[in-house]
Amino acid sequence: MHLLHRGAIVVVLGSGSKGNCTYVGDGKSGVLIDCGLSTRQIADRMTLAGLTGDGPLGAPIDAVLITHEHSDHVSAAGVLDRRLAAEDALAVPFYMTEGTRRRVNSKVMPRNVQRSRADHAFRVGGLLIEPISVSHDTPEPVAYLIDVRGTRVGVITDLGKSTPGVERAFASLDVAVLEYNHDLTMLRDGPYPPELKRRIEGPWGHLSNDQAAEITTRAGSRLSHLVLAHLSEENNTPARAERAASAALHSIGRRDVTVLVGSPTEPVQVVATRPTAPVRPTAPVRPARSSHVPPEQGSLFGPSPWA
Ligand SMILES: [Zn+2]
Ligand SMILES: [Zn+2]
Numbered sequence: 001m002h003l004l005h006r007g008a009i010v011v012v013l014g015s016g017s018k019g020n021c022t023y024v025g026d027g028k029s030g031v032l033i034d035c036g037l038s039t040r041q042i043a044d045r046m047t048l049a050g051l052t053g054d055g056p057l058g059a060p061i062d063a064v065l066i067t068h069e070h071s072d073h074v075s076a077a078g079v080l081d082r083r084l085a086a087e088d089a090l091a092v093p094f095y096m097t098e099g100t101r102r103r104v105n106s107k108v109m110p111r112n113v114q115r116s117r118a119d120h121a122f123r124v125g126g127l128l129i130e131p132i133s134v135s136h137d138t139p140e141p142v143a144y145l146i147d148v149r150g151t152r153v154g155v156i157t158d159l160g161k162s163t164p165g166v167e168r169a170f171a172s173l174d175v176a177v178l179e180y181n182h183d184l185t186m187l188r189d190g191p192y193p194p195e196l197k198r199r200i201e202g203p204w205g206h207l208s209n210d211q212a213a214e215i216t217t218r219a220g221s222r223l224s225h226l227v228l229a230h231l232s233e234e235n236n237t238p239a240r241a242e243r244a245a246s247a248a249l250h251s252i253g254r255r256d257v258t259v260l261v262g263s264p265t266e267p268v269q270v271v272a273t274r275p276t277a278p279v280r281p282t283a284p285v286r287p288a289r290s291s292h293v294p295p296e297q298g299s300l301f302g303p304s305p306w307a
Pocket of ligand 1: 016073
């Protein structure tokens with residue numbers, strides 16, 4: 001794949017309870033959101049998706065953004081840290097909230113941890129990133145919104161319920177990777193122990209197809225691609241999730257949105273090339289990898305300095 005085109009490159013490298021990892025970039029800068037696959041799987045699937053280049057794993061990876069400490073999101077952090085730094089004295093930054101950092105297993109803790117905080121935007125190369133809070137059974141989980149040269153990408157998984165912040169963010173996206181975890185009937189009738197069923201179904205668990213569909217009805221006019229993510233292999237099927245998403249989009253008159261289903265075993269590629277103006281902050285923003293933009297300037301979804 002030719003990487004140097006305008007717009008966002010989004011590849012869901014793996015999705016589900018066995019491991020989550022998504023690549024987002026613009027050809028010059030790139031990030032991984034979560035690293036719950038093995039480093040070898042990440043490298044192989046990047047190659048499969050054509051994410052090639054001079055970096056240790058191919059296409060540029062300038063930072064890794066961790067949503068929370070569950071192993072299906074963070075298990076490769078230690079190995080990936082060493083692999084990414086192999087030819088670079090500077091360790092690649094791994095962004096995570098303080099609540100997440102305290103819980104990440106020390107065996108996989110990367111060396112260069114940078115703090116991410118909900119509603120505090122920061123830059124990684126040419127990408128502008130904003131973490132938002134989600135409701136999940138960990139101390140400080142976040143989802144990530146990424147502005148790639150004007151294309152807004154959101155990776156929103158591992159949440160038990162919608163919140164106004166999630167809906168506001170979703171409405172602004174061009175490309176949404178949204179959790180469609182379970183079919184409620186399959187979960188309730190399925191083999192999981194009652195306690196686990198309660199956890200998944202509860203407000204700090206995972207989104208059902210119906211809950212995700214409800215969020216999907218908040219799609220804004222910009223939405224062009226929706227990737228259904230983190231599907232349970234026991235309590236959902238791609239067909240059920242897709243049916244729920246399509247019905248939600250049809251109910252708001254949107255038949256033009258491309259719906260894709262994330263896979264636990266192979267990369268799913270989205271390339272959105274919406275020709276929008278490059279990000280142009282009105283206030284100067286330090287170009288450093290870890291430059292935090294104050295929230296009043298930095299919210300992608302409040303009064304926007306990037307209009
Ligand atoms: Zn997960
Ligand atoms: Zn989780």
